[in-house]
Amino acid sequence: MSDEIQVLSAVVADRIAAGEVIERPASIVKELVENALDAGASEIEVAVEAGGRDGVVVRDNGRGMSPGDAERACLRHATSKLREIEDLEGIGSFGFRGEALASIASVSETTVLTRRSSDDAGTRVRIVQGEVAEVVPAGAPVGTQVEVRALFASVPARRKFLRTPQTELGHISDWLQRAALAHPEVAFVFRHGAREVFRHPAVRDAGERLRQVQGAARAGEMLACSGEFGGVRVHGWVSRAGVSYAQSKSILTWVGGRVVRDRVLTRAVLDAYRALMPQGRYPAVVLFLDVPAGGVDVNVHPTKIEVRFADGDAVYGAVLRTVRAALDDGVRAPEAPEPRGGASLVGNSAAAGGEGTIAALARYAERRPAPSAEGERVYRVRGAGSSAQGHVPAQAAMGFTPMASQPPPAHGHECSGEEEHSGFAARVPRFADLRVIGQALNGYIVCEGRDGLVLIDQHAAHERVRFERLRAAAAEELPSQQLLVPAVVALDATALAALRENAEEMQATGFEVESFGKGKVALRAIPASLDVSTDVETLLADLARDLLGAGRAGAAERRRAARDTLIARVACHGAVRIGDPLQLEEMQRLVADLDTIPFAATCPHGRPVLSELPRSEIERRVLR
Ligand code: ADP
Ligand code: MG
Secondary structure, eight states, X not given: OOOOOOOOOHHHHHHHHHHHHOSSHHHHHHHHHHHHHHTTOSEEEEEEXXXXXXXXXXXXXXOOOOHHHHHHHTXXXXXXXXXXXXXXXXXXXXXXXXXXXXXXXXXXXXXXXXXXXXXXXXXXXXXXTTEEXXXXXXXOOSEEEEEEESTTTTOHHHHTTOXXXXXXXXXXXXXHHHHHHHOTTSEEEEEETTEEEEEEOOOSSHHXXXXXXXXXXXXXXXXEEEEEETTEEEEEEEEOTTOOBSOGGGEEEEETXXXXXXXXXXXXXXXXXXXXXXXTOBXXXXXXXXXXXXXXXXXXXXXXXXXXXXXXXXXXXXXXXXXXHHHHHTOBOOOOOOOTTSOOSSSOHHHHHSSOSOOSOBSGGGGSOOOOXXXXXXXSOSSTTOOSTTTHHHHHHSSOOOOTXXXXXXXXXXXXXXXXXXXXXXXXXXGGGSEEEEEEXXXXXXXXXXXXXXXXXXXXXXXXXXXXXXXXXXXXXXXXXXXXXXXXXXXXXXXXXXXXXXXXXXXXXXXXXEEOSTTEEEEEEEETTSOTTOOHHHHHHHHHHHHHTTOOOOHHXXXXXXXXXXXXXXXXXXXXXXXOOOOHHHHHHHXXXXXXXXXXXXXXXXXXXXXXXXXXXXXXXXXX
C-alpha cells in the first residue's frame, strides 16, 4: 500500500502560511514597511492602487540586499535576523519569522529591486505565485523597492474576502499612521493612485510627529504623559477628560515600538478614564510601552499584533497610573476675570499668561477640604420636592466628607486672595474666582472668566460634585434611609439579574432591595443622599441598565466599576436638573464647590461640565 501522507510542497506550505500573515493589502504594507524600518531606512514611500487590491509598492532607502540575499529573502524561512533560537527572546527588530516576503510572494506577483551602497549594480527578483521567474542584475538606487501585484490571483477564495478599495485603503492608512507615530525620525509618504494621502517629513520628536499625524488642533487637545511602574515604562499622549471618540480604534498602543492590540492595555486605559467617558465613547490615546527584556512574548500571533505579557499586572498598573496622572494634571480651572482696576488676584504668572482663557479645572482642588454641610444645601432647589425630612440627617451624615485620602497640604495651596505667596506654586486658577453673572436658558450658569465667558451645565456640575463626594465617602458603606413604605417595582428578567448580581454593591451604596414575588423587587431603603421623593422606579431601571453595561473585568475591578456606576447614578438622580431655577448665591456655591473635587471637567457620565466662549470667538463673531 502506498503512503498516504505527503509532505506539502514548499509552495503550498507558503500559501497556507500566507493565509495567516497576509490577510489583506494592509498586511502586505505592514510587513514591507517593517522590513524597511529594520533595514534602517530614513525615507519610506508607499504607493497603492485601488486600496492595494491592484498593487502595493513600498520603496525605502535602507541598506538593500546582495543579489543572493534578494533571492533568498523571497524563500520560506529566509531571514537574516535570526541565527539562534535564543534570538527569539529579543524583540529589537520587527520581524524575525523569515516568512513574510515568502508568504507575500507565494500569493502574488512580487518584484524586488534592490541595491546595497557597496554594490555597483542592483538586483531584480521576480516571483510569480511562489515560483522564481527572474533574477537579473538591474540598475537601482540604494535601498529596496518591493512591488506586489495580482494579489491572491492564485487563491481566488481569499480575493473574495477583500473589501472595497475605500475600506482597504482605510486599513492601510491607519496602519501607516501608526508606524509613522512610532518613527518620527523616518519620513513617510503615502500615495493612493495619483493622490498623495499624506507626507510626513522626518522630525525630531514624537510630539512633532503627533501633530503631523493628528493635526495641530487634535494634538493640542492631548495631554503628554509618562511614567514607570514595576519596570514598565509608559509615555505618550492622552485626550483630556471631556473629549471622546466614537471608536475604540482611537486607542493606539505600542510595545517595544511595535503596534500592539491588547486587552490588558485597553482595559487599563478605559479604567483610567472611568467616570470621565460617556458610555460607548472612547478616549484618544497614543501610548508607547517599554517592558523589561523577556517581559513580553510577541510570537503568540502570526502578525504579532497580539502579545502576551509576563507581568500583566505591572503593565496594567503602569498604564492606569500614567494615564490617571496625566488626566489629573490636565485638569485646570478656567481663569478668573481681571478684577476691575487691579492686577489679577488669581493665577500664578505662568498660568495667567499662558493659554489666556479657560481650559479646564483646578487640580489643586483635590487637596482642598470640602465645604461645610450647609454648603451643599444652599444650592439645593428649594421647594421642588426637596422635603426636609429624611434629607437633613442624610446631609449631616454624608457627602461632605473631605477627600480624606488627600489632606490639604501644609503649605497653603489654597491660593485665596489674601495669601500672597511669592513662590511660583502659590496660585492656581479656581472656580470660585469666576464671576457668576446669572442663570441662562433655565439650566446654565453664565460666568465671566479671565478672557471670555464660561457656561456651566448646572446639572452636570452638581452631578460631578455629588459623585466625587459620594465616592470619597464610599470607602465605608454609604448611609441609607428607610422608606416609610417600601416601593415595589416590576422589572424585566435581565434588570433583575443585574441587580441580584450586584446585591453587595447595591447594599454598600445604600440600597436595600429584596425580591418581591415574580419579576418584582421591593426597595426598602435608598441612599441617604437621595431625596425621599426620588422616582425609584426610574432609578432602579437606570441602575440595572448601568450595571449591565459595567463590563466584565476581574472580580475586584468589576466590583469597583459597579460601585462607581451606582454612585454615578445616585449622584445624577439627586442633582439639580436643567430647568431648576437657581439663585445667584446657589450658583456661586455650586461653582465654588467645583474647586473641592477632582476631575471637575466632566460629569460622571463623561459629559463636559462647562463650555467656554473665548473673547476671541466673540470678537470674531461680531467681526471686531
Ligand atoms: P523577516 O523580516 O522576518 O526576517 P521577511 O520575509 O520579512 O522576514 O524578510 C526576509 C529577509 O529579507 C530579512 O531578514 C532581510 O534580511 C531581507 N529584507 C526584506 N526586506 C528588506 C528591505 N526592505 N531591505 C533590506 N533587506 C530586506
Ligand atoms: Mg519582515
